[in-house]
Amino acid sequence: MTEDLPTVAAFTDSYLPTVNGVTYTVSTWHEEYQARGGSMPVVYPRSDHEPDETEHPVSSLPFPFYDGYRMAIPSAPDEVRDADVVHAHTPFALGLAGWRLAEQNDVPLVATYHTPTAEYATYVGPDAVTGAVRRASERWERWFLDRADLVLTPSERTKEDVRDLGVETPVEPLPNGVDTERFRPVDGAAFRERHDLPTDRPLVGYTGRHGYEKRLSDVLAAAEELDVTVAFGGDGPARDDLEAEAERRDVDARFLGFLDRDDLPAFYSALDAFAFPSPVETEGLVALEANACGTPVAGVNAGALSETILDGETGYHYEPGNLPGFRRAIRRTLDEKGRLGENCIARRDDISVGRAIDNLVERYRSLL
Structure with a gap:
């Protein structure tokens, strides 16, 4: 062509x-x-x-x-x-x-x-x-x-x-x-070390614009009862409120700010699961970038994420507004990271x- x-x-x-x-x-x-x-x-x-x-x-x-x-x-x-x-x-x-x-x-x-x-x-x-x-x-x-x-x-x-x-x-x-030449699995250990992220507990994260319509506060609510660290990359109008809520909920949340595009493959690779509660996505490109790096996604069964995330294959869905369901989806994604990650890699050409x-x-x- x-x-x-x-x-x-x-x-x-x-x-x-x-x-x-x-x-x-x-x-x-x-x-x-x-x-x-x-x-x-x-x-x-x-x-x-x-x-x-x-x-x-x-x-x-x-x-x-x-x-x-x-x-x-x-x-x-x-x-x-x-x-x-x-x-x-x-x-x-x-x-x-x-x-x-x-x-x-x-x-x-x-x-x-x-x-x-x-x-x-x-x-x-x-x-x-x-x-x-x-x-x-x-x-x-x-x-x-x-x-x-x-x-x-x-x-x-x-x-x-x-x-x-x-x-x-x-x-x-x-x-x-997705640019699969750029977004591919890499060793995320150096990224964790550079950003002082713990290595002794699962790392759940999100990167992208911090907009209120993306319901990122749901990530903090779901993490409140999980033994995880949450890493947010990016910035936006909801960031200050998210930082305050993380402190109020006593969630170990790290706000990394804007990440250079060259750093994103290491960010995705450092994660054990990508958390995506946004119901307004038309594609959910960051979910596919995470998948291209071998990282499965726990995301809402709404908008384009209903089809971007292959339930049970590249991550798990939960129903909108169901915080216990979101928590379970994150747990399952973490528990089955190895199998789900292999499926993500196998799908790279398709995306x-x-x-x-x-x-x-x-x-x-x-x-x-």
């Missing part, structure tokens, strides 16, 4: 140096596609990221409601105007610019539905405002997605969510994939970004 790759202009409102599932997917797809000899220039909001010749920042302003995000001025640089396909990773500012480019050039528009923006309405203001923002964002998402020729979702469950919005455009699930790009190229070609 290396010959005659179409030129694809990728538009995203979230990009490096911000680290989240969207920026990781867009940047990894960009690298993999270019490595195959294709051209996938990326248009993103200008930030302090130093672009290469295939990355094209446009003017932007700070986003007042969420630190680290920026609002781009909708525009399409001249460097992307010869694209065969436009791929929008956002329904908002730069997604709109991508749609306009696709319309002007009469080329296909593909849209990936990464994040249900209504889930983040709580960051905007009080409940009355939140409800209005939620309804408005859902209407806008439906309007935008219906202008695409194809909508991709990271999971089958997220495809159902898009259908529930009333979108009439064809929708297909296409997992984003790789290479497999994702193979499928993505097929979708592009079908539209052309």
